[in-house]
Amino acid sequence: MHDLGYRPYAGPRLGGREIAWSFFVTGLRNTFGLGRSGRSKVLPMTLFAMMLLPALILVGVLVQAKDVLGLDAQIVSYSTYPLTTQLLISVFVAAQAPALISRDLRFRSITLYLARPMPRTVYVLVRLASLAAATLVLIGVPLLLLYLGGLLADLPAGRETGRFLGGMLGAVLLALLLSCLSALVAALTVRRGLAVAGVIVVLLVSYTVVTTVQGIAVGTGHPRVGEVAGLFSPFTLVNGVQRALFDVPRATPTPPAGAAMGALYVAVVVLVVAGSVAALLARYRRVSP
Structure with a gap:
């Protein structure tokens, strides 16, 4: 009999932690098309570049016109930047959540995992x-760039560092919220187009409705209605948490006023993240291996 020279694997066998880490890195790379x-790289890289621009x-x-314009702070605050670029962030999450979630369900690769x-x-x-890590990179890198620019422009380092850390905490919370909500929507359908449309509706339409209600509430003299409305959009919700915890510049017509409303905003963030994770776990219990 001819010996083909096949040998059994005799090296170290990695455990669950290494498997999870490899799976995480692969998912993060795939989110940016790496x-x-x-073709898979075009949209995420374009959105990332548009976030940086x-x-x-x-x-x-x-840096160049600080003295001429009399600037002593960031032109756009760290807490406001995600709101001004929320369209780009929403499109990124809406496109990449189905790529990570719906594809496994549609092609049944979930059974292999x-x-x-x-x-x-x-x-x-x-x-x-x-x-969440990919979304945090998308949001956090421009904030880091603003922070470094502030230091180059000789803004007070201590004040700028505190504001930057508050902005990064908001970026972490926003990345968690957007990831949990978009993953939950994507897990409900195996069709990528429906998942993308669903995430867009949840993120962009909710923000449009909330800001409209807040504008009407201010115009009619009912700011409390606007404060409550801010709980129903991830962007206004996170900005409200930052406003309550760090007293950042207001970026919505009716930010939360008072300790009780600020605590409610924090509680809603925790409930949405925990509820989304619980709903996802319940969804995957019905998936047969």
Whole structure:
């Protein structure tokens, strides 16, 4: 008999932690199209560049014309920047959440993942972590650029660092909220087009309705109605948390006023994230391996 020379694998066998980490890194890379076709890179990289462009312009104006314009702070605050670019952020999340979630369900690759030593809970949490990390990169890198520009423009370092850290906390919360909501919507359908449309409706339409209600509330002298309305959009919700915790510049017509309303905003963030994760876990319990 001819010996083909096949040998059994005798090296180290990695455990669940390494599997989860590899799965996380792969998901994060795929979100930006890395390791995929060139066409898959076009949209995420274009959106990332468009997120950076306003920050670069603001930094250039701040550094070059600070004394001429009499500027002593950022032109656009760290907490306001995600609101001004919320269209780009929403499109990014709406496009990439189905790529991570719906595709596994549509092509049944989820059965391969669950056949390996990866519990359903780990699969859900790692997918959420990949999407949240990618969204945080999209939001956080422009904020870092603004911060470095502020230091180059000789803005007070201590004050600027505190505001930047508050802005980054808001970026983390916003990334979590957007990832949880978009992943939940994407898990409800195997059709990518429907998932993208659903996420757009949840994020953009909710923001439009909330800001409209807030504008009417201010015009009619009922600011409390506007404060409550701010709970129903991830963007206004996170900005309200930042306003309550760090007293950042107001970016909505009716930010939360008072400790009780600020605590309510924080509680709603926790409930939305926890509820979305619980709903996702319940959804994947019905998926057969």
